[in-house]
Amino acid sequence: MSTTGDGTRAVRAGLPAPQQYEPTLPGPVFAAHFHLSGEPAGPYTYGRETNPTWTHLERAIGELEAPGERVETTVFASGMAAVSAVLLSRARTGDTVVLPDDGYQALPLVREQLEAYGVGVRTAPTGGDAQLRALKGAKLLWLETPSNPGLDVCDVRRLVAAAHEAGALVAVDNTLATPLGQRPLELGADFSVASDTKGMTGHGDILLGHVTCKDPALSAGVRRWRKVVGAIPGPMESWLAHRSLSTVQLRVDRQCATALTLAEFLARRADVTGLRYPGLPGDPSHAIAVRQMRRFGSLVSFTLADKDTAERFLARLRLVDDATSFGSVRSSAERRARWGGDAVPEGFIRFSVGAEDPDDLLADVENALDEAVG
Numbered sequence: 223m224s225t226t227g228d229g230t231r232a233v234r235a236g237l238p239a240p241q242q243y244e245p246t247l248p249g250p251v252f253a254a255h256f257h258l259s260g261e262p263a264g265p266y267t268y269g270r271e272t273n274p275t276w277t278h279l280e281r282a283i284g285e286l287e288a289p290g291e292r293v294e295t296t297v298f299a300s301g302m303a304a305v306s307a308v309l310l311s312r313a314r315t316g317d318t319v320v321l322p323d324d325g326y327q328a329l330p331l332v333r334e335q336l337e338a339y340g341v342g343v344r345t346a347p348t349g350g351d352a353q354l355r356a357l358k359g360a361k362l363l364w365l366e367t368p369s370n371p372g373l374d375v376c377d378v379r380r381l382v383a384a385a386h387e388a389g390a391l392v393a394v395d396n397t398l399a400t401p402l403g404q405r406p407l408e409l410g411a412d413f414s415v416a417s418d419t420k421g422m423t424g425h426g427d428i429l430l431g432h433v434t435c436k437d438p439a440l441s442a443g444v445r446r447w448r449k450v451v452g453a454i455p456g457p458m459e460s461w462l463a464h465r466s467l468s469t470v471q472l473r474v475d476r477q478c479a480t481a482l483t484l485a486e487f488l489a490r491r492a493d494v495t496g497l498r499y500p501g502l503p504g505d506p507s508h509a510i511a512v513r514q515m516r517r518f519g520s521l522v523s524f525t526l527a528d529k530d531t532a533e534r535f536l537a538r539l540r541l542v543d544d545a546t547s548f549g550s551v552r553s554s555a556e557r558r559a560r561w562g563g564d565a566v567p568e569g570f571i572r573f574s575v576g577a578e579d580p581d582d583l584l585a586d587v588e589n590a591l592d593e594a595v596g
């Protein structure tokens with residue numbers, strides 16, 4: 223399947239070989255335990271460890287993360303379960319871990335947990351590959367690129383080379399890009415981690431996460447952590463996620479194309495500042511993004527004059543939900559400063575572009591902007 227296009231791969235990903243009178247994608251298997259006589263062996267024994275519905279989904283995600291390569295994927299109940307599985311299973315008391323200081327807003331919570339266990343944590347910004355300067359003696363480097371919500375991009379190949387040289391493993395939070403936008407394992411990372419709550423499943427109705435590794439020993443550590451902590455996805459969510467993956471190329475292509483159109487439109491507005499979209503030529507992230515990304519994502523960020531202008535803009539949008547999260551087929555936007563966790567201005571908007579007709583969406587944004595600033 224390594225030579226097919228992304229769309230072909232997406233619709234077939236993880237499907238079992240055709241079997242007469244069986245469905246194309248087997249339905250969810252609801253089972254706490256499986257028939258098992260004699261010595262415990264075989265793929266399915268107890269539902270916290272393995273489930274056939276996970277297996278299909280894990281193969282599908284693996285085929286998207288690393289087409290034609292032998293990789294192992296472990297699915298989790300949420301993105302944070304996947305993030306924690308890597309960080310908390312690898313780090314030991316006395317180790318040093320390097321995190322981005324502009325990463326996902328729950329990352330500081332993991333940091334607190336790591337520090338409570340006696341793990342040293344250093345942070346540096348994503349932009350300018352600043353994490354390079356924090357690598358000495360580190361055991362694990364955590365990257366998030368493009369960063370969220372700032373949309374800075376770091377050079378994954380360069381950071382991986384330096385981290386491996388320093389003896390550190392590298393994990394990339396690939397939530398924003400999805401494997402269609404960027405393949406961290408191809409760029410040399412040891413772990414590709416994502417919240418599949420976002421663009422991967424794309425309908426805003428499932429929480430899910432995954433970790434993909436090439437090295438079976440690293441994968442075994444992640445799987446063991448899932449068994450210990452039990453942050454397992456339900457069979458129904460796993461099956462829905464797999465079904466959603468079949469349209470990931472359609473969704474992501476549409477979302478990325480419209481995101482660029484929206485960014486180009488916003489770039490012409492004098493009332494919009496701090497516009498960021500890695501796909502926009504001239505964006506500070508663009509030069510690195512084109513070297514390592516295949517699509518630039520569905521998120522556009524920008525700043526309006528102040529909190530009130532931003533709130534008026536959000537209230538006047540008719541096709542865009544005021545909601546957090548991103549990557550859904552339904553556009554959403556939010557004033558990010560309302561959460562307090564990110565270093566952003568009061569008027570900062572994170573806009574997640576959906577699958578609406580681009581003309582409709584642009585007209586809605588233009589109208590809301592005119593009314594908000596006018």
Ligand SMILES: *Cc1c(COP(=O)(O)O)cnc(C)c1O
Nearest residue numbers: 300301302326370397417419430
């Ligand atoms: C949403 C998100 C997470 C956490 O995922 P959940 O599914 O909400 O637990 C982690 N990293 C990034 C970049 C995210 O956007």
